[in-house]
Amino acid sequence: MSKKLSSADVARLLADPSDSNRADTARKVGQQFTDPELSGAERQIIQEIFRVMVKDAAVRVREALSDTLKDNPDIPREIALALANDVAEVASPILEFSDVFSDEDLLNIIAKKDSEHQQAVARRQQISERVADALVDTENAKVVSTLVQNKGAEISTKTMKRVVDVFADDRSITEALAQRQNLPITVGERLVNLVSEKIRDHLQQRYKISQEMVTDLFLNAREKATIGLLQPDTNLRDVLALIDQLHRNKRLTPTLILRSICMGDTTFFEAALARLADVPIANAYQLIHDQSGLGLKRLFEKCGLSPRMLEVCRGALNVAADMELNSGDDRIRFRQLVIERVLTRFEEGFDPDNLDYFIAKLGRAARAA
Known part of the structure; x- marks a missing residue:
């Protein structure tokens, strides 16, 4: 199937304006927008088509447009924002991949939209400290887990410590945090203490051993790991x-x-x-x-x-x-x-x-x- 919109595509769309045909048209128009040989007038026409498509009643059409435009750095910001503020199926591709958004745009999305939108932001290839702070402020485990596993996320020491405090009982998050490259030593120490306390609690609950022995084992494990x-x-x-x-x-x-x-x-x-x-x-x-x-x-x-x-x-x-x-x-x-x-x-x-x-x-x- 041709990537560019042809007269045959237009004829088919006029004859059968179904969701499927409109979605296929959205993909082809989106792909055609990458053509470097387009004239200024042609670009204006395609942008007007985008403005119509972002209001299409069918989610399938808007989702196809978002997926097609997600890697295009030249799409109008208003179109990108309209897609980003749409339902999660539409918003996720462009939120995750598009470079059009500023930090302010992303912060507004995080503040106003649901966890699926926030997770899409957390998957972005590069995330600034400000955006990472806002994602952690959601205190949503899925969002924060996605963030700390993202190697391209810049997370400040202060925010990492907050992750440890808020999600101390979430093993998937603390383990992902522990495996981040260049983990600040103060964050590493807090994780060491957290794990050591869990070992101590387990020993006290499961085994009948003296308090002195539990203390020795706890301190030994914690301090050995801290020096490590x-x-x-x-x-x-x-x-x-x-x-x-x-x-x-x-x-x-x-x-x-x-x-x-x-x-x-x-x-x-x-x-x-x-x-x-x-x-x-x-x-x-x-x-x-x-x-x-x-x-x-x-x-x-x-x-x-x-x-x-x-x-x-x-x-x-x-x-x-x-x-x-x-x-x-x-x-x-x-x-x-x-x-x-x-x-x-x-x-x-x-x-x-x-x-x-x-x-x-x-x-x-x-x-x-």
Whole structure:
């Protein structure tokens, strides 16, 4: 079948103006509008035909027009808006694919139309932060799920955190959010805490185990995953944002700080102590690396950290001074050296694979102190 409207098509339409024939005509007129050889007058005529077709009583006709015009960047904005504000079957193709719309157009659609229109917007190849914010504001699970799975959507850190807060119990949304590229570390930490809390609740409900054991398992899983968010190339600004969030939510615990230095995250360790002591990072750095050892001791006292942890951290800092950490393999080697040089001195028969147990034990001692 020819893509362009012919005299035969016109004759058929006049003889049988059925929905099917009118829809076929809509497709052909829409395809003909892409012809670069059309004169200005011909374009004006076709646009007038569009204005008639967007008012056609048959959804099938308007849907055919929307589907045909969805990839055309030259369609009149008024035609695109008329189709976008139509019923969902008509609106969805042009809302999802057309580049004609401004952010203001899309924001108006989101505010005034139903979830099917909103989902079509959420599927667009590119979505600005403003539009993403408005989609999340709908608090519609299907809309938000579509948005967070869209790699072309620009979603701000603030909006991602709102998604976690509103849809904490929707696994499909939180899992999709967790798999987004360049996930902000503060959002990752909130997801870690969310998952850890669910594990804790499951253990408490299903198994008859002591509260102390549940607490240890919960903290271990959460803190291990939190430190796992830190990478060798994580910048200081992101580390500071993470520490502020942890401190604000009472999750900047002694065991987390201990785990960080045992895993070679000296930047996190230094910034965490600075936050707890409420001193500038530069001051904390000087105290931590004071050759006499008194600076670290005084900083620990100001932070209210256990003296028993002090020697472990000092030993780990000595290991850090002996090597440079540039990759994941370096961190594994660092952990092994900390175990070999430091932790075996504190626990006779220490199992190298049981670092988590040792940290939990120190944590219990610190909580009991």
